[in-house]
Amino acid sequence: MTAFAPANIALIKYWGKRNNELNLPVTSSLSLSLDKGTHTTVKFATEDAVWLNGNRLGPDDAFTKRLLTFCDRFRDKNCPLHIETVNEIPTAAGFASSSSGFAALVLALNELFGWNHDRKTLSILARLGSGSASRSLYSGFVEWHAGVRDDGLDSYSEPLNIEWPELQIGLVMISDKQKPIDSRMAMRRTVETSTLYKAWPEQVAKDLALMKEALNSKNFTLLGQTAETNALAMHATMAASVPSILYWQPETVATMHKIWQLRNKEGLNIYFTMDAGPNIKLLYEKKDSAAVAELFNLA
Ligand code: PMV
Secondary structure, eight states: OEEEEEEEEEEEOOOOEEETTTTEESSOEEEEEEEEEEEEEEEEOSSOEEEETTEEEOTTOHHHHHHHHHHHTTSOTTOOEEEEEEESSOTTSSSSHHHHHHHHHHHHHHHHTTOOOOHHHHHHHHHHHOGGGGGGGSSSEEEEOOOOOTTOTTOOEEEOSOOOTTEEEEEEOSOOSOOSSOHHHHHHHHHHHOGGGGGHHHHHHHHHHHHHHHHHHTOHHHHHHHHHHHHHHHHHHHHTSSSOOOOOOHHHHHHHHHHHHHHHHHOOOOEEEOOSSSOEEEEEEGGGHHHHHHHSOBO
16 A cells, blocks of 8 residues: 655644643644655565665664554554655655655555544544644645644644645755754753743744734735744744754854845845754745745755
8 A cells, every 4th residue: 555645844833742642732833735745655564674765674773663663553463564665855854754754654554454534533643653744644734733632632634725836845955964853852852941932832823823814815925924933933942952952054054144135135035944954945936936946956
């Protein structure tokens, strides 16, 4: 059984859990799915085997363990699986491949085991693998509702009924190296040690309302400004953690300055967002695609 799920980039970020086991978030979040994502094939087999981008991984590999532990939630003891994952975007470099990865895996398992679950249930199951994966069950703009229940049954994603084909996301690759600290650990440290984290829920509530206003009125400047502010506020909560978490590389900062220079001095209406890695995601309108492609080395 083979399934595809798109990667998604959050415009309003998910950062911090109220339940680490169930990946229940402190706040809601909102994303846009990309065209690219993950293709995953799952088959019954005689022994567990995990393949990533054409290479068989060892049983002790962190990726193998994470995937198989996830599958253990759903299978009997004697049910070895062959899992093949192919990412169209760099793996684990803050390019959102875990979002599409767990969503594609859940879709493939749904077929293999004949569950026939609806999207809402699949979104809840994908969330158990990786929070952001709950948003990768859909294309377009998606909102993940934080929910309030302890069992997480009201913490799932839904598509927003908004079409905005002019809006573009460009991936600026700063580094494709594995990140030094994964988002799970980084979130935990932020929630536990960052004095700025208490401001985060309020920031998200404000930004989520502004983002919805931007989407409903197709106000690109409001969208870009809100996404950029939200991402920088998230990174500020991390920087205030003990020990501090800073995913930025010198080139990340140089790229931010370049974006601000182009926007404020040269009138190019571009903004950025960033996730748990050094890479930058540009936000711009289709009419500026040629200019952006000339100015940046897009992945
Ligand atoms: O789903 P995770 O555990 O990979 O966390 C994703 C966190 C961010 O990418 C930084 C933000 C988001 O909402 O996608």
